[in-house]
Amino acid sequence: MNVQAARAVAYEVLRAVSGDEAYANLLLPHAIVRANLDAKDAGLATELTYGTLRRRGTYDAIIALAADRSVERIDPAVLDALRLGVHQLLSTRVASHAAVNESVELARRHGGGKGAAGFANAVLRRVSRDTPGEWMDRIAAAARSDDERIGVTTSHPVWIVRALRRALTAEGRAGELAELLDADNVAPRVAMVALPGLAEAPDDATAARFAPTAFTTHGGGDPEGLIRASEGRIRVQDEGSQLAALALSRAMPVREGERWLDLCAGPGGKTALLAAEALAHGAQLDANEIAPARAGLVRQAVASVPLDVTVSEEDGRERAARSPEQYDRILVDAPCTGIGALRRRPEARWRKVPSDVPDLTALQQELVLSAFEALKPGGVVAYVTCSPHLAETSGVLAEVKRTLGDAAEELDARAVVRSVALHEIDLPDQADGSLRAQLWPHRHGTDAMSIALLRKR
Numbered sequence: 001m002n003v004q005a006a007r008a009v010a011y012e013v014l015r016a017v018s019g020d021e022a023y024a025n026l027l028l029p030h031a032i033v034r035a036n037l038d039a040k041d042a043g044l045a046t047e048l049t050y051g052t053l054r055r056r057g058t059y060d061a062i063i064a065l066a067a068d069r070s071v072e073r074i075d076p077a078v079l080d081a082l083r084l085g086v087h088q089l090l091s092t093r094v095a096s097h098a099a100v101n102e103s104v105e106l107a108r109r110h111g112g113g114k115g116a117a118g119f120a121n122a123v124l125r126r127v128s129r130d131t132p133g134e135w136m137d138r139i140a141a142a143a144r145s146d147d148e149r150i151g152v153t154t155s156h157p158v159w160i161v162r163a164l165r166r167a168l169t170a171e172g173r174a175g176e177l178a179e180l181l182d183a184d185n186v187a188p189r190v191a192m193v194a195l196p197g198l199a200e201a202p203d204d205a206t207a208a209r210f211a212p213t214a215f216t217t218h219g220g221g222d223p224e225g226l227i228r229a230s231e232g233r234i235r236v237q238d239e240g241s242q243l244a245a246l247a248l249s250r251a252m253p254v255r256e257g258e259r260w261l262d263l264c265a266g267p268g269g270k271t272a273l274l275a276a277e278a279l280a281h282g283a284q285l286d287a288n289e290i291a292p293a294r295a296g297l298v299r300q301a302v303a304s305v306p307l308d309v310t311v312s313e314e315d316g317r318e319r320a321a322r323s324p325e326q327y328d329r330i331l332v333d334a335p336c337t338g339i340g341a342l343r344r345r346p347e348a349r350w351r352k353v354p355s356d357v358p359d360l361t362a363l364q365q366e367l368v369l370s371a372f373e374a375l376k377p378g379g380v381v382a383y384v385t386c387s388p389h390l391a392e393t394s395g396v397l398a399e400v401k402r403t404l405g406d407a408a409e410e411l412d413a414r415a416v417v418r419s420v421a422l423h424e425i426d427l428p429d430q431a432d433g434s435l436r437a438q439l440w441p442h443r444h445g446t447d448a449m450s451i452a453l454l455r456k457r
Contacts, residue, residue: 003102003109006041007084010048011106014080017053017347024049024347047187052087053346054185057155059086061139066126067119078111078120085124090132100124154181159354160339167388167438167448171428176442183442184342184349189216190223191239191446193269195276198305199233202226209445210421211242213273232304237269238344240439240446241386245270246420247413247437247451248331248382249277256282258328263316263371266294268301270333275305283328288312288319320370328379330371334364336385336392340448343441357391364396368454369403375456380411383452388440393450394432400454411453413437 085103108117208214
């Protein structure tokens, strides 16, 4: 039998994500174009891909019960077909027979023939006999602890559940955990940026809640036409990402001739916004990205801004070290776990493990300290992560401040973000006494960006 093109595309992306550690947001658009999907099928492929990735932990628990074996004992190609089928059965309005039959065919084609097909058919028909609520009750009852129950029913690894709870507790908001976990599993509305001084939001656009540069399109439709028409001066960018860049550019008045540096610039969204801000105020901007492919994306991102932005390809620590006291503002958008962007990059929750955190925090600390040395006296560094993990945010910031001592002054990032925001924004105090701003998907509709500002005395 033939498999509907949208399902074939979704399965192709799922296999690449789980087998080759591909990124769905990069691969899916190309797969849709290659398959020549129309708008309706492209929408279905997108929903099937991201829905399956977001709920993978829950679906794996259900599959294990229905198959009476752990998912580690199931052929990976068959497992991805089962995940896709279970998503359609339990979380969409797709007809059960279509969900089962086409998923079985995918298992047959890619998982080893009739035996794989028979196994997939038995598992999916077992799943289809009961309601989503009944399956959720079963996997909750099988959990060995409260945190495992929360993790399996909300499709989050237990370590991420605990990290998010601790981060909320640091704001006195532990009661918001369920709301946050739910928000991670909802597709975010597409946020756009109009580069200031270079583009305007369309007349029918809706202004965003906070960032003055952000907007959403009417009905949230395909933004590609708008991006092309603006020659890249309008683009897709999370509102929290915009606020992070603006917190640096607007932390204090800009003096003409300032030099700015985006130290970890890929893929270039914040770089483009900083370039527009620099252009408007007579400043210069340099950028650096260690990965050549991502450095290429940075060059593409800033191509629409009539400013000469030099993009180097070095380790950020080395790049900063060779420019002592050269810059007035430096953005350190540091490599991190990315658990603040699980709405948009759902596969990140299955990629990272707790043992990744120490190496990442050590790298973040070294990048911030190197950036600080590259600041002129009076200059400001913004330390930004797309993660609320306290080790990556409060922990790194505390260690950096301890190392720098009286040489550094922490600016009130919450006050800066409030001054930038179009409307009142809820940014509670942090338990550690730091002045960093923490954004949240459930509270602000943004990625969970952490923003801290340090000025060299």
